[in-house]
Ligand code: NDP
């Protein structure tokens with residue numbers, strides 16, 4: 001057992017930086033958690049004695065492998081594949097797979113670390129992992145995507161399993177890619193098991209898994225507002241992204257009577273002053289999911305503004321913000337602009353979309369700010385339910401899953417309130433609440449299982 005004092009934040013971060021050179025996203029995510037939990041560790045020395053945070057921030061395993069495939073012109077292509085198995089104290093490793101040219105070890109380690117705490121918050125028995133590749137699916141044919149997925153799984157299959165590690169989708173990995181990877185896993189192993197979640201309904205998928213992340217992030221927003229006696233109704237909402245999470249965040253905002261006015265992709269954002277309606281959203285779903293087109297088409301079709309050059313929507317006035325694209329898409333300047341425009345609540349659909357100094361500005365302004373590990377946990381929550389259904393070889397009814405998702409989000413909110421409230425006012429530090437709330441569960445399991 002460790003005999004030293006609990007390190008200061010600076011000492012702790014210094015060690016993380018030394019051990020992980022050139023990994024800024026990973027360091028950022030660990031720093032954010034350390035900022036919340038080090039005081040808690042001081043008050044609960046057993047977590048220091050067992051070096052829990054130090055162990056949690058060192059992945060169990062980092063797998064990196066070559067993925068070769070042949071494009072439609074017959075050229076050999078080489079990408080790098082990864083799986084980070086961060087922590088399995090409370091269940092099999094679980095977390096998505098990302099295909100995007102920016103993917104590297106730092107990004108996947110941050111995502112696997114975040115996933116460990118997020119999965120704990122769901123209340124379901126899932127450890128944390130993440131994987132992916134620097135493969136860029138944009139502009140690739142279906143046949144190319146299939147060959148890539150098959151090659152990726154030809155290595156990955158030996159590291160995963162329904163009781164070992166259960167991947168799912170993330171950026172660039174949706175139903176199509178999960179289908180190709182599942183097919184290849186089954187072919188290699190001759191086993192039909194729930195080794196991936198986010199599957200199609202015809203072959204073991206769960207109702208509402210597709211909707212769960214975006215819906216969940218807006219439920220969390222609703223719960224934060226309810227906590228202070230407000231509702232989403234009539235409030236202007238800024239959404240970034242136009243993929244799986246963004247589409248369903250917009251859908252749930254509409255169902256709750258809010259007025260979403262923006263969506264984006266990597267080229268820029270659309271601002272529809274009149275409001276995005278369900279009909280316009282259906283156009284976006286077809287545009288993005290079937291035709292794989294650019295969000296600019298929305299502006300042309302519906303006469304909305306388009307802001308190019310990869311602009312993000314944070315300059316648009318609105319009270320609610322649901323960032324649903326990628327990490328570090330809200331910086332300190334954006335946060336100041338949003339606060340100046342009267343934003344009252346931010347719910348992160350994406351993972352770590354807000355830079356650390358922007359988070360601190362939101363906290364200082366005491367607005368409601370829900371970090372991704374709490375707000376976007378509905379996706380992996382329903383993935384956990386898909387695992388249960390696969391193990392039992394049954395499919396639950398959609399209404400049942402809708403209710404379970406709602407309950408999961410509510411209980412995460414309650415857990416954040418429990419660990420993130422101080423004093424007698426209604427202010428909740430959701431960052432602190434989520435970090436401590438997730439940490440405690442994993443930490444206690446690690447202590448019970450000894451030094452492994
Ligand atoms: P999708 O691939 O469906 O959509 C991603 C969206 O974000 C697209 O609009 C994409 O634009 C945009 N985007 C991605 N990378 C960048 C970038 N570097 N710069 C600007 N825009 C970018 O992914 P998801 O909707 O599944 O994921 C979105 C976020 O939500 C990610 O942070 C992911 O980790 C997180 N998340 C996803 C969950 C899920 O269940 N899918 C669960 C929990 C969190 P373009 O098409 O131009 O690339």
Ligand code: 2IT
Nearest residue numbers: 095096168169170380383
């Ligand atoms: O970041 C995430 O939580 C996901 N991409 C979903 C993970 C999952 O296993 O469903």
